[in-house]
Amino acid sequence: MANLVVPRGLRSRYTRLIRDVVRWPFQAVADRRNTFEGKDLILAWAAPLSILVTLLSWLGLAVVGFGFILAGISDRGLAKGMLQSGSSVFTLGFLSSSESRQTFVDFCAAATGPVMIGLLVGYLPAMYSAYSEREAEVTMLQSRAGVPAWGPEILMRHVQIPGLVTQLPALYQGWERWACQVAESHTSYPVLIHFRSPRATRNWLIALLAILDAAALEVALNPSKPKSTMRMTLRAGFSCLREIADVEGIGYDPDPDPDGEIQLSYAEFAQGIDMLRYAGYPMERDPEEAWAHFRGWRVNYESLAYELAYRIDAVAAPWSGPRRTARQVLLVRTPIDRQPKTKAKSDAAT
Known part of the structure; x- marks a missing residue:
């Protein structure tokens, strides 16, 4: 009680x-x-x-x-x-x-x-209110991040629509606040961690992971961009995951080595970069140089996100780790499967 x-x-x-x-x-x-x-x-x-x-x-x-x-x-x-x-x-x-x-x-x-x-x-309305607020943001992200959500697709969709890329800082700020709210509500009522989204292809953890990956990619690929909003979103995101991990009894390194290894392979990272390059996303660093910086951020949240995704059996998505059943990955269409085959089709879709 x-x-x-x-x-x-x-x-x-x-x-x-x-x-x-x-x-x-x-x-x-x-x-x-x-x-x-x-x-x-x-x-x-x-x-x-x-x-x-x-x-x-x-x-x-x-x-x-x-x-x-x-x-x-x-x-x-x-x-x-x-x-x-x-x-x-x-x-x-x-x-x-x-x-x-x-x-x-x-x-x-x-x-x-x-x-x-x-x-x-008496506390059921508070729990369901927190659940509703969580899912509202996850649903809104669907049009910006794909289904299931994926970090590179967030950047791709924003760069393909003229003027939309300027909204990325506001998106990050909203998710910084969202991460703080989820950290408070899901540690006070841990059962919310296991409440699933109304649609099978949406999940709060996958959505947060996509936002963190998008922010980490921007920081890694374009060092001249203002970084404060993205860095604060990253810190709020992995702090949220750490607080939830404390409640769930999941161990983690509170000060990981930025040069440490991560489970995401460079080949998977390069696949996302290729998609961004195809969409016309501007990049100041080449993939090899950006990989070290991206890995330095992802080491803070990857292991926690993967462990939580496995525990709650979240929908399979690119860059989100393994699941309990291998066939689950094959049954969900990833964002890269839905990309147009030619530039002409891409412009028409935009």
Whole structure:
């Protein structure tokens, strides 16, 4: 219950255990589905159901606890103690006692049940409000980042439409604020981490990763551009991931080496650069030189993003790491598959 009343990220092994136990059968069934859409439809039930199961487990533990107390202070025995406890916790009142000590315990039990239910019901609007705000930005990004979102496609789409590239700083500023809001809400209510988007091809983590990659690419490719907005977005983004990782119990290096290795290969990086070059994105550095700078930024967030994407089984996207089932990657169309074949078609589409 501390997760509901204390406005800060608390790690609760009990609630994590309940969440994992509830999720396991859904995950087992989802892993056998042939399409990611079918998989997502099954997994969408796991997180909301875990909230209900958590409440029921709280009430059940309260019944057991008060039952042992009543059995210990009376001669009714454990079975009748549990019945009397359940009668009080659920405010049914069909079994009680006139003995003062038992009456006091009954009052405490009768207050516990409604308080637990009231706390959870009272905080549900706050949780769903945070979820709605998160998904609104993810949905808005769809037209700018593709489906599923990808960092290079953000830059490609902005450079292809005249005048749109000037909106990139505002986009980064909005996502800097979004990252701070998600860090606060998802550490206060960790179950939101596992709430899935309304559409299978959208995901909050993949959207954030795309924004971070786009900002890192701009910093790496064009050193003469003003960097303050992009750098602040990058820092807000990987700080958000680190705070969520603390709640999830994921380890990370708080001060990684900028020259350290990352899982993204240079070949994958070059593929994204080729797409940007084809779209006419201006580049001051060549790919080999930009790779070192891009890697220096990505080392701050890549491992956390990959681990979280694997845990929540996010939609497969370029530059987002492996998933539980290899076939998932093959069933989702990546942004590069949708590019026009000729420059003429590109201009017409624009």
